[in-house]
Amino acid sequence: xxxxxxxxxxxxxxxxxxxxxxxxxxxxxxxxxxxxxxxxxxxxxxxxxxxxxxxxxxxxxxxxxxxxxxxxxxxxxxxxxxxxxxxxxxxxxxxxxxxxxxxxxxxxxxxxxxxxxxxxxxxxxxxxxxxxxxxxxxxxxxxxxxxxxxxxxxxxxxxxxxxxxxxxxxxxxxxxxxxxxxxxxxxxxxxxxxxxxxxxxxxxxxxxxxxxxxxxxxxxxxxxxxxxxxxxxxxxxxxxxxxxxxxxxxxxxxxxxxxxxxxxxxxxxxxxxxxxxxxxxxxxxxxxxxxxxxxxxxxxxxxxxxxxxxxxxxxxxxxxxxxxxxxxxxxxxxxxxxxxxxxxxxxxxxxxxxxxxxxxxxxxxxxxxxxxxxxxxxxxxxxxxxxxxxxxxxxxxxxxxxxxxx
Amino acid sequence: xxxxxxxxxxxxxxxxxxxxxxxxxxxxxxxxxxxxxxxxxxxxxxxxxxxxxxxxxxxxxxxxxxxxxxxxxxxxxxxxxxxxxxxxxxxxxxxxxxxxxxxxxxxxxxxxxxxxxxxxxxxxxxxxxxxxxxxxxxxxxxxxxxxxxxxxxxxxxxxxxxxxxxxxxxxxxxxxxxxxxxxxxxxxxxxxxxxxxxxxxxxxxxxxxxxxxxxxxxxxxxxxxxxxxxxxxxxxxxxxxxxxxxxxxxxxxxxxxxxxxxxxxxxxxxxxxxxxxxxxxxxxxxxxxxxxxxxxxxxxxxxxxxxxxxxxxxxxxxxxxxxxxxxxxxxxxxxxxxxxxxxxxxxxxxxxxxxxxxxxxxxxxxxxxxxxxxxxxxxxxxxxxxxxxxxxxxxxxxxxxxxxxx
Numbered sequence: 001x002x003x004x005x006x007x008x009x010x011x012x013x014x015x016x017x018x019x020x021x022x023x024x025x026x027x028x029x030x031x032x033x034x035x036x037x038x039x040x041x042x043x044x045x046x047x048x049x050x051x052x053x054x055x056x057x058x059x060x061x062x063x064x065x066x067x068x069x070x071x072x073x074x075x076x077x078x079x080x081x082x083x084x085x086x087x088x089x090x091x092x093x094x095x096x097x098x099x100x101x102x103x104x105x106x107x108x109x110x111x112x113x114x115x116x117x118x119x120x121x122x123x124x125x126x127x128x129x130x131x132x133x134x135x136x137x138x139x140x141x142x143x144x145x146x147x148x149x150x151x152x153x154x155x156x157x158x159x160x161x162x163x164x165x166x167x168x169x170x171x172x173x174x175x176x177x178x179x180x181x182x183x184x185x186x187x188x189x190x191x192x193x194x195x196x197x198x199x200x201x202x203x204x205x206x207x208x209x210x211x212x213x214x215x216x217x218x219x220x221x222x223x224x225x226x227x228x229x230x231x232x233x234x235x236x237x238x239x240x241x242x243x244x245x246x247x248x249x250x251x252x253x254x255x256x257x258x259x260x261x262x263x264x265x266x267x268x269x270x271x272x273x274x275x276x277x278x279x280x281x282x283x284x285x286x287x288x289x290x291x292x293x294x295x296x297x298x299x300x301x302x303x304x305x306x307x308x309x310x311x312x313x314x315x316x317x318x319x320x321x322x323x324x325x326x327x328x329x330x331x332x333x334x335x336x337x338x339x340x341x342x343x344x345x346x347x348x349x350x351x352x353x354x355x356x357x358x359x360x361x362x363x364x365x366x367x368x369x370x371x372x373x374x375x376x377x378x379x380x381x382x383x384x385x386x387x388x389x390x391x392x393x394x395x396x397x398x399x400x401x402x403x404x405x406x
Numbered sequence: 407x408x409x410x411x412x413x414x415x416x417x418x419x420x421x422x423x424x425x426x427x428x429x430x431x432x433x434x435x436x437x438x439x440x441x442x443x444x445x446x447x448x449x450x451x452x453x454x455x456x457x458x459x460x461x462x463x464x465x466x467x468x469x470x471x472x473x474x475x476x477x478x479x480x481x482x483x484x485x486x487x488x489x490x491x492x493x494x495x496x497x498x499x500x501x502x503x504x505x506x507x508x509x510x511x512x513x514x515x516x517x518x519x520x521x522x523x524x525x526x527x528x529x530x531x532x533x534x535x536x537x538x539x540x541x542x543x544x545x546x547x548x549x550x551x552x553x554x555x556x557x558x559x560x561x562x563x564x565x566x567x568x569x570x571x572x573x574x575x576x577x578x579x580x581x582x583x584x585x586x587x588x589x590x591x592x593x594x595x596x597x598x599x600x601x602x603x604x605x606x607x608x609x610x611x612x613x614x615x616x617x618x619x620x621x622x623x624x625x626x627x628x629x630x631x632x633x634x635x636x637x638x639x640x641x642x643x644x645x646x647x648x649x650x651x652x653x654x655x656x657x658x659x660x661x662x663x664x665x666x667x668x669x670x671x672x673x674x675x676x677x678x679x680x681x682x683x684x685x686x687x688x689x690x691x692x693x694x695x696x697x698x699x700x701x702x703x704x705x706x707x708x709x710x711x712x713x714x715x716x717x718x719x720x721x722x723x724x725x726x727x728x729x730x731x732x733x734x735x736x737x738x739x740x741x742x743x744x745x746x747x748x749x750x751x752x753x754x755x756x757x758x759x760x761x762x763x764x765x766x767x768x769x770x771x772x773x774x775x776x777x778x779x780x781x782x783x784x785x786x787x788x789x790x791x792x793x794x795x796x797x798x799x800x801x802x803x804x805x806x807x808x809x810x811x812x
Binding site: 016021027028030031032034035037038039043046053054056057060063064065067108111115116117119120121122123124127128139140144147148151152276341345347353355357358359361362365 | 434437440443448459463467471517518534760768
């Protein structure tokens with residue numbers, strides 16, 4: 001049995017490795033790129049005895065520290081590392097100049113005081129969330145450069161030597177990152193946005209099929225809103241990294257990355273409304289079937305039109321075309337919502353029990369709110385397409401059929 | 407004007423520094439603790455020329471790399487760093503043994519191939535979210551140790567020297583971390599849980615005052631649920647770190663940290679229901695005042711009892727006492743919910759408009775769901791208090807008055 005357990009855990013391990021790799025095959029490529037950079041630098045510093053070893057270790061630290069998955073991440077970390085080296089080195093040189101006027105014991109005390117103060121300040125600044133994310137590895141470089149320069153007698157040569165080693169490492173990483181299978185954070189952000197919008201569309205239609213047609217639920221289609229809600233942190237970090245990237249492909253210089261935050265916020269609100277909708281699929285909630293049947297037609301129309309609108313917005317965002325083709329679907333959805341509203345205002349409720357009517361009415365109510373949110377998503381994407389000068393192809397052909405949720 | 411802008415941004419900068427410090431003064435203490443460790447190690451390696459410098463740099467890297475805010479974090483990173491050094495060193499020694507049978511050019515090729523393979527594997531493993539969080543700095547140590555040992559001819563001495571330097575750094579950090587103003591992740595987690603429960607209580611009563619008494623909203627009290635919803639990541643990382651900590655104070659060995667996850671999940675569900683409640687404070691939503699007045703009494707009773715129950719649960723969790731005193735408040739809330747349900751089932755709706763009744767009915771509906779969730783929170787905390795052997799003081803004195811939300 002123990003051998004069986006060992007093999008099954010080994011199998012699980014293999015499975016999760018395969019999953020990480022197949023979820024995004026660029027991860028495998030990235031690993032190979034980092035390995036290439038490390039090997040190249042090993043060749044450069046090859047066979048230079050102890051002297052070479054120190055530099056090689058410095059290079060390896062640079063590669064592991066700055067070579068991030070995306071081009072933006074690599075550039076951001078590179079600049080951060082150069083700055084940390086320069087500031088640490090400058091402070092070390094300044095300390096040496098200060099120390100020339102002092103006797104040895106005084107210099108020792110000065111250095112220890114400086115170590116204490118710099119240590120306290122750099123540690124404290126790591127509590128700022130923004131600094132923590134970017135500058136964490138920079139702190140090590142800053143402190144070690146300062147100490148190397150301040151403690152050794154050949155300070156200035158040391159810092160140039162160090163800077164050169166770091167620069168060679170950084171240039172190797174940057175060139176490989178940009179020219180061999182580049183991963184652009186900006187592109188990832190753009191695609192994430194489009195796919196989140198598509199997920200909303202699928203969740204909506206999945207809800208309709210389950211709620212009004214009583215089909216069996218397919219959790220994977222339904223719970224897409226969870227993925228959307230969880231993507232907030234990813235979106236934020238991609239936005240920050242995208243700013244570091246040079247123009248590439250469709251993305252010109254000064255691409256309006258800020259707009260993505262605004263769009264993302266509307267998408268998130270819409271996803272959380274869809275989450276509330278899905279709460280009402282709970283079979284324990286009493287539901288008046290009669291009343292549900294009455295509102296089925298307008299609700300289905302709203303959902304179908306919103307589905308089409310979201311699909312068009314998603315696909316036109318993906319190919320960078322103005323989403324104008326979604327406009328008429330949104331108008332139709334709004335018209336259907338108006339009808340639903342009118343129906344709810346005039347409905348007679350003499351027969352049904354109130355307790356079983358509330359949940360159905362709430363569903364109708366949430367659908368109206370979702371209609372407004374989809375319009376806001378449309379407007380914010382339209383703004384983006386004007387700011388980023390998307391193409392203006394009148395109509396985009398997309399297939400607005402329902403997906404098979406069974 | 408430019409000078410004015412400069413001064414105002416300087417002022418903002420000072421403000422955010424003060425805020426980071428006053429939000430949690432232990433951050434300042436932590437910075438001083440790290441600075442102390444750095445200064446101590448600088449004194450140890452003082453004046454040992456070039457030889458000392460390399461060790462000093464290694465020590466500084468160790469301190470910056472392992473000295474985390476909490477004791478658990480420091481211990482976790484320390485173990486990770488020792489393992490990385492040992493494995494890297496062992497691989498380096500293994501490579502040297504392999505290489506004795508090879509001529510120089512063959513050894514070179516072998517080394518480069520190993521660098522490539524290890525670089526690719528370590529980079530790939532950083533894509534596993536769990537590994538990324540803990541082992542990121544370990545990768546640098548692993549690679550550099552391997553290279554140092556493999557490239558230099560005196561491999562084995564080198565690794566012991568390195569290990570010794572790292573050990574001295576780690577012992578310094580651990581001792582300072584545990585014995586000078588220790589910050590325990592476990593304690594933080596426990597207090598966070600208790601304060602989240604209290605926040606839920608305040609949000610609930612804040613809702614009642616705003617919804618039924620039409621008082622002006624105080625956003626800070628109302629939106630506490632957002633803080634609770636956002637604390638999920640903090641809770642998870644604290645739970646992981648708490649497992650690394652030795653027994654301390656009320657926390658015995660094998661404290662049931664897993665139970666905190668379960669409690670946290672119920673708290674989160676409850677917070678998201680309270681969020682839905684607060685959506686109905688939106689003045690744009692049409693509301694039937696007449697109907698609202700009818701359900702005011704039972705709803706207020708539910709909320710008041712739940713408020714008392716949550717307050718008792720929170721305060722007894724904080725002082726590690728069984729929350730049995732909350733039981734009767736929950737029973738009263740459930741009784742009130744039953745009455746509300748009966749009222750909703752029998753209410754006559756001939757006069758009011760349906761559209762303005764739905765939102766009010768939904769509020770009642772959500773309150774019933776919240777009652778169930780508070781009971782689940784109570785049960786899971788009761789389980790915790792049995793697992794962790796809390797004291798069993800029959801009744802805890804707490805003041806269940808309403809806070810001033812105005």
